[in-house]
Amino acid sequence: MNLSASSLWLIPALPLLAAAIGALTPRGGRSLASGAAIIAMVGALGLSVAALGTALAQPAVHLTDNFTWFSIGTDAVRLGWLLDPLTAFMAVMVSFVGLLIFIFSLGYMKEDANFTRFFCFLSLFAAAMLGVLVANSLLLVFVCWELVGLASYLLIGFWFHKPSAAAAAKKAFITTRIGDLGLLLGMLWLYHVRGTLLFYDGGNGVLEPSSLALLSHGKIAGGIALSTAIGLLIFCGAIGKSGQFPLHVWLPDAMEGPTPVSALIHAATMVAAGVFLIARVYPLMLADQHLANVSVHALTVVAGIGAITALLGAAIAVGQNDIKRVLAFSTVSQLGYMMLALGVGSWVAAIFHLLTHAFFKALLFLGAGSVIHAAHHEQDMRRLGGLGKRMKVTFATFAVGMMALAGVPFLFSGFWSKEGILHAAHAWPVSQLPLVAGLIAVVLTAFYMTRLVAEVFLGSPRSDAASHAHENSPVMTVPLVILAIGAVLLGLIGTPAWPWLQSNLGGVVVPAESIFEGPGLMVLSIVLVCLGLGVGWALYGWRKRRDAFAPDPLAAAMPGVFAALAAKLGFDEFYALTFGRLNQLLAVVADGLDRWVWGGIVSGVAWMGEALGTFDREMDESGLNSGFDAASEKLRGVGNAYSRAQTGEAHGYLRTLAVAFVVLALLLLLGGVL
């Protein structure tokens, strides 16, 4: 099957249409909304597979279809669609995982009154995410990026009458916005320098050699190259969206949304968009690698932040008691791994891990959703237990996901993808610190996942909800099984024995040696995984928790550290104290300005207008009116004076006549007429 680049827009268009149908469907039209969403996703999946076929035929080529959106004067804003292996693999993953989660939601959200709204938003999200993937222009990516953020806000705050959910949605949106500001600045700067935002445009795109040469040679203040600066600004967007340190604080709170939302958005797809973005603009990030006299390389920063995040996420996950919080911090940690991979130079390893992570993390979240649904929304680990006997399918698939995440060797995809990252980190010439951080995180990951599984599924039920739980309907368990199969099989295409994925992603055939220099590191990581599993079993699986109020064994061992981890290392409180207070201060200043300065000016103008009016009125009344009145009085006075001549006496009139005649005659006489 083939799909040309010019028809690529159909892939996001189908879910968008489903979203429109969902928006117009009344609350009772559940089948219509969900049916449209699922059919759209099936269609998108089919088209994505066709696109994959096209891309695999020529893996090294970027097929594009560009068009002009609008032009102003001589400048034109051009957009386009891009088809290459990266796009195709990501699109297949998003539509496949998305489809499974949509089907899962049919069962999970059955009792919810806002069923149609949920599917409308889900479709919108799917459309936006697919749009990010197929875009050939940084501008188009940004537009769909923001739409993805909007869909995330709508879905996190789906149960908006819960104050915590509404607050979490706001927090997610604002935090990612901070990152997006950097992305916007980078975008604008890039446009200013290059005049285009298309990635590949027959030689003129920003990721093509001519642009890269230009950008890497431009220098700005501080001794860093232009491409480094722009790349780091774009990376800011990825930091926000992918929950990297220091903007990771929104991801745990985002668990307020329904669990399918957590699975789709905050595990498999949206948070991976940041990783995808960096992978997409990787040539730009690489552009400064050959320069020796710069103060910092872009990828070094990426690697550093990724390493910190990986370690941080794993550590905090150890101290959490809510199932979804553990999984959320686990996501943060795994995203850190992906950024680490990008930073040390292997974007292929990062994308491979992204694909496998999508499967097993979605599986884990859906499994958690199954547990929560069965236990009537009980999410605290300490109050669950013994669910393994009661929910066998969920337990089995959850265990598969856990082993994939922890990196249990050979059978599970997570092992192979993580190995790829560790090998790339080992091969990094700059520093081995990311490798060390990654290895420590391997231990912690195995440890906290064992803790989670032991507390939830093993032992005996520690609450009524747990004891009454039973397996869910097939509409919820079948997707779990499919994802579990995928979590296992996906590893097969990326092993060193057959690096099919790596070769096709990168476009060059990758020899086995480049991703596997020897068993040393692999053995080390296997040992660490076993260490983590062992300690976890010892603490939580061997001596099972008896009741919900018993303290955590780790808390007994190291109370201070555990308390700090349980409190998420205080990031939220720190931000509230600093940035929160600053924002409040600015708000107070703005309010004061508004009320006293601008309001004062407006009032002043109004007062002046009033004064002018009063002055006018006074002038009118005193000046004009009085003037007119005085004139009228004068006239009346004159009239009165004249009327005094009308005495009514005939004698008087006659006398006047006679006198007048005399006067006239005298005048004429003396004037010389007579």
Next chain:
Amino acid sequence: MNLSFALIAFLILASAVLAATRRDLIHSALLLVGNWLGVAFFYLWAGAEFVAFAQALVYVGAISMVVLFAVLLTRRTRTELPLLVATRDRVVSAVLGGLAVFGVLAVAVLRTPLDINPAKPAASVSMLSLGQQLMGPHAAAVLIVGVLLTVSLLGAVVLASSDADGKGEAP
């Protein structure tokens, strides 16, 4: 010529002055009749016979009757009203005014070089020519005067009889 003129002039002026100053209205009216006769004599002296007859007929015959009727109809009492101060002032100012007017007129008359030929009196106007003039070029004026007379007499009748309340003595 001059003697008759002087006599006529004396008659006219004396009767006028006397008529002006009498207290009794009947005396004034009768003296005025003498004045009008004098004027008629003057017309005869001047050679305008028809006008003299017209003057005598109209003034002496009709208008004096009208005056007498008016006097008799508006008589209230025989007592004479006292002379008010205002009346005396009015008389003084009237006399002064009259003298002023006369002065002006006299000066005007005397200073104008009037060109006459007294030796050649104007030809008398015959009745025939007068009739022809009246009925010819001045016919319109005759008609108008006829209308005027009719209107004024009718108006006088209306005026004199229009008091609906019947205040005062009915004539």
Next chain:
Amino acid sequence: MNLLQACLLVSSALFCIGLVTALSRSNTILVLLGIEIMLNAANLNFIAFWRFSPAGTAPATGVIFVLFSIAVAAAEAAVWLALVIALYRHQQNIRLQEATRLKG
């Protein structure tokens, strides 16, 4: 002073006597008689000029004028008779200075 001027002086004197009569007497009838005197004086003037006018001018104009003047004087006399009667009916005497209803 020729004869014409003497005639004119006489008529002027008569006019002034009539004016004085009209101005000074308070009896309405006497005021009206004064007016009649003035009219007569004017007529005298006309005839005097007619008498001494040069030959060749329209011979009858002065006479005709005076005729008309006498006719109008007759009409006027009828009207002032009615006026006096109305005035007497209104204020029971015929003092002119009491008829000031038209005072403005």
